Amino acid sequence: MEEKRVLRVKKEIMAENVRDANAFRLDREKEGCLFVDVMASPGAGKTSLLIALIERLRKSAKLRSELSPEIGVIEADLESDVDSLKMKKAGISSVEINTKGICHVDMDMVKRGFDAFGGEPFNYVFLENIGNLICPAEFDTGAHLRVMLLSVPEGYDKVYKYPPMFAIADALIVTKSDYLPLNEDFEMGKLMEAARVLNPSLNIFVSSARTGEGISEIAAWIEERRQLLLRHTSRQQ
Amino acid sequence: MEEKRVLRVKKEIMAENVRDANAFRLDREKEGCLFVDVMASPGAGKTSLLIALIERLRKSAKLRSELSPEIGVIEADLESDVDSLKMKKAGISSVEINTKGICHVDMDMVKRGFDAFGGEPFNYVFLENIGNLICPAEFDTGAHLRVMLLSVPEGYDKVYKYPPMFAIADALIVTKSDYLPLNEDFEMGKLMEAARVLNPSLNIFVSSARTGEGISEIAAWIEERRQLLLRHTSRQQ
Numbered sequence: 001m002e003e004k005r006v007l008r009v010k011k012e013i014m015a016e017n018v019r020d021a022n023a024f025r026l027d028r029e030k031e032g033c034l035f036v037d038v039m040a041s042p043g044a045g046k047t048s049l050l051i052a053l054i055e056r057l058r059k060s061a062k063l064r065s066e067l068s069p070e071i072g073v074i075e076a077d078l079e080s081d082v083d084s085l086k087m088k089k090a091g092i093s094s095v096e097i098n099t100k101g102i103c104h105v106d107m108d109m110v111k112r113g114f115d116a117f118g119g120e121p122f123n124y125v126f127l128e129n130i131g132n133l134i135c136p137a138e139f140d141t142g143a144h145l146r147v148m149l150l151s152v153p154e155g156y157d158k159v160y161k162y163p164p165m166f167a168i169a170d171a172l173i174v175t176k177s178d179y180l181p182l183n184e185d186f187e188m189g190k191l192m193e194a195a196r197v198l199n200p201s202l203n204i205f206v207s208s209a210r211t212g213e214g215i216s217e218i219a220a221w222i223e224e225r226r227q228l229l230l231r232h233t234s235r236q237q
Numbered sequence: 238m239e240e241k242r243v244l245r246v247k248k249e250i251m252a253e254n255v256r257d258a259n260a261f262r263l264d265r266e267k268e269g270c271l272f273v274d275v276m277a278s279p280g281a282g283k284t285s286l287l288i289a290l291i292e293r294l295r296k297s298a299k300l301r302s303e304l305s306p307e308i309g310v311i312e313a314d315l316e317s318d319v320d321s322l323k324m325k326k327a328g329i330s331s332v333e334i335n336t337k338g339i340c341h342v343d344m345d346m347v348k349r350g351f352d353a354f355g356g357e358p359f360n361y362v363f364l365e366n367i368g369n370l371i372c373p374a375e376f377d378t379g380a381h382l383r384v385m386l387l388s389v390p391e392g393y394d395k396v397y398k399y400p401p402m403f404a405i406a407d408a409l410i411v412t413k414s415d416y417l418p419l420n421e422d423f424e425m426g427k428l429m430e431a432a433r434v435l436n437p438s439l440n441i442f443v444s445s446a447r448t449g450e451g452i453s454e455i456a457a458w459i460e461e462r463r464q465l466l467l468r469h470t471s472r473q474q
Contacts, residue, residue, distance in 0.1 A: 005242065005243075005246070006242075006243050006247065009242070010243065041278045041279045041368070041370075041391075042370050042391055042398070042399060043388070043390060043392045043395060077398040078371065078399050079398060079399075079400050080394075080398050082397050082398060083398075101371075101401060103340060103371040103372050130371070131370065131371075131395075131398065131399070132340075132369060132372075133278075133279050133368065133369070134340040134368075134369055135340050135371075135372065151280070151390065153280060153388065153390035153413065153416070154278075154279055155280045157319050158280060158368070160316065160317040160319050161279070161316060161368065162279060162315050162368070163315065163316050176390065179390070179419075182416075182419075
């Protein structure tokens with residue numbers, strides 16, 4: 001009986017989180033801001049990929065003689081502000097939220113993080129989610145795009161062991177491709193095949209923040225998704 | 238009010254888990270079986286380390302002209318039996334438990350896994366916990382030893398971001414040390430220092446399943462811990 005009640009209240013909390021997420025998503029959409037949730041295991045290279053990606057987004061705007069895009073990063077960790085400091089060092093506007101032991105990020109935390117920017121207008125906001133390949137898949141963070149990273153040293157077989165994250169992601173970014181020569185047992189073909197069985201519309205990129213492989217392709221995809229968002233918003237108004 | 242009730246019932250469930258864990262621990266102790274919980278992020282190298290470690294435990298028994306130790310491995314994943322098959326291929330008795338989306342292993346799962354061995358007597362049982370650096374730290378699995386792995390490609394700064402696991406572990410095993418030349422920013426000294434602040438009695442090993450570094454030291458420590466368990470049991474009887 002008690003366990004049933006726990007389940008019911010959990011469902012209510014989850015439903016409230018989804019309502020908050022939908023409202024947040026719509027607010028960002030109205031502002032022309034694409035919100036991207038980046039999820040992965042600890043140490044998969046989320047921070048390094050984001051720094052490389054943001055540099056590329058700025059560079060490609062410059063090449064098109066456009067204004068540099070306004071970009072913010074919300075960093076989430078159990079503790080510490082290590083990643084937020086790294087972002088600031090790279091010249092990127094960033095705030096840190098600490099979940100204090102909780103294994104996922106919920107809408108209360110997202111809103112608190114976003115409010116900490118103090119009303120700065122953004123074209124892109126990235127959430128570097130907590131390092132966890134399991135729990136964040138269950139929680140809507142109000143993002144327009146959900147991206148998951150899998151690093152080469154982790155091994156391709158994670159697709160069999162942790163299917164939910166692969167099933168809900170809009171894109172899978174394989175990171176640390178410069179480690180491929182050291183990981184001959186990393187079967188890229190099997191990974192892609194199994195990921196597409198779980199999620200037929202999954203976008204897959206292979207990248208390395210070190211060598212720059214794949215970064216411009218990911219940036220182009222993100223830019224395209226923002227353009228789609230802007231067109232969608234203008235049709236609504 | 239509802240959330241408070243959820244918290245209360247959660248506490249009751251956790252307390253029941255601890256009671257079950259204590260009973261399980263004592264039962265294994267009476268049988269002379271050391272039960273070791275191995276925790277880490279996905280892809281930190283739990284399976285490879287366990288295979289290397291078990292080979293070493295067998296070899297060192299042989300060198301002492303003792304009977305080969307009886308060893309079982311309980312593999313835990315959200316889905317699949319990839320790791321259990323790897324163990325069996327390496328000639329190791331193994332069962333697989335699938336948590337079906339749940340982010341940690343609880344005593345019901347441990348007992349189900351252990352029962353699946355069908356009463357085989359063991360000197361050592363290892364639980365390869367689910368790949369998650371956060372949630373398993375909170376759940377007692379009835380183990381005598383809790384060991385955490387951190388792989389070099391993950392980065393040393395995980396000690397700042399995910400402190401609970403470091404705080405509760407009996408040993409930290411740094412894995413994939415053969416990647417150190419590729420990761421010049423991996424600061425082993427800072428990792429050890431920060432880990433010992435969180436946990437002054439932490440045993441720290443540096444290892445590579447590929448090169449064999451550290452494996453015999455870990456095996457010797459595990460053997461010693463079993464001897465301590467046997468002495469403790471004989472004193473009790």
